[in-house]
Amino acid sequence: MHIHVLGAAAGGGFPQWNCNCPNCDGLRKGTIKATKRSQSSICISGNGIDWVLFNASPDVLQQIQDFAPLQPGRNIRDSGIQAIVLIDAQIDHTTGLFMLREGKVKREIYCTDMVYEDLTSGNQILNILGHYCGINRHDVPIDGAQSFEIPNVPNLRFTAVALKSAAPPYSPHRNDPHPGDTIGVLIEEISTGKKCWYSPGLGEIEPHLPPLMSQADCIMVDGTFWTNTEMIDMGLMTKTARSIGHNPQSGEGGMIEKLNEFGTDKKVRKILIHINNTNPILRDDSAERAILNENQIEVAYDGMDIIL
Ligand code: MLT
Ligand code: MN
Ligand code: ZN
DSSP: OEEEEEEOBOTTOBSOTTOOSHHHHHHHHTOSSOOOBOBSEEEEESSSSSEEEESOOTTHHHHHHTOGGGOOOOSSSOOSEEEEEOSOOOHHHHGGGGGGOOSSSOEEEEEOHHHHHHTTTTSOHHHHHTTTTOEEEEEOOOEEEEEEOOTTSTTEEEEEEEOSOOOOTTSTTTTSOOTTSSEEEEEEETTTOOEEEEESSOSOOOTTSHHHHTTOSEEEEEOOOSSTTHHHHTTSOSSOTGGGTOOOSSSTTOHHHHHTTSSSSSOOEEEEESBOTTOGGGSTTOHHHHHHHHTTEEEOOTTOEEEO
């Protein structure tokens, strides 16, 4: 299985256009050791030719240009992207769909009922696409028992589960969470049995998750914030990380502690993805990055390739 990180940052990217936090300001001025990152998306292939795009980031056009296999060039109009799986309805994961409106072939979109509802109500993007390429919407089962395959993406099997999280700010049910607002997905390469767990928005490792996550050879999880109060401490937001669906890395019950429960019996790559621009782990020489290194947890970057 080939996993390619198209964008490793959370909503806003790094640096964020209107942000002068120490990270964004330092990156712009070249005074910190860090690399810019675009907004959250990965693509996966089980044959190196046909790809499933996980999330359509606002930066998707540049991300496609930066990864040649996504344009195989077989026809006058062509793409290696055969289907798009949306893990939630957040702006940073869906607005790239506007950029993928060209062509006569319908976009194959896989999302839960809750995400479909948000993307046809509070945010009308899927309705609007109907006036361009059109879409074929496929439901994503979230009971964890049913897997699904994507016809044009051979050799991969997907198992999704609902995660405790929050619907986007624009959602009609923002303050009333429903199963399917956010999902985590276990992706299996059928020919090799290799598996990757992907959940860029993960508010809590609930009891139904370890049985799936422990099957994975690579765990890619929410790396948004270092502390629960990061945005409050910087005066940027009044909400905690957990309350907006992002379990922070540090502290009790944090992602580092939780990730250490995996990989005790086999080699597992642990990778943080969807990293907010305020997060100190973005600085290659920070104390926080050193703690991740000690715990053998990697920080995703744009262009990262993971071959399982
Ligand atoms: C989030 O996951 O909380 C987002 O990155 C928010 C956004 O895209 O605005
Ligand atoms: Mn996000
Ligand atoms: Zn910033």
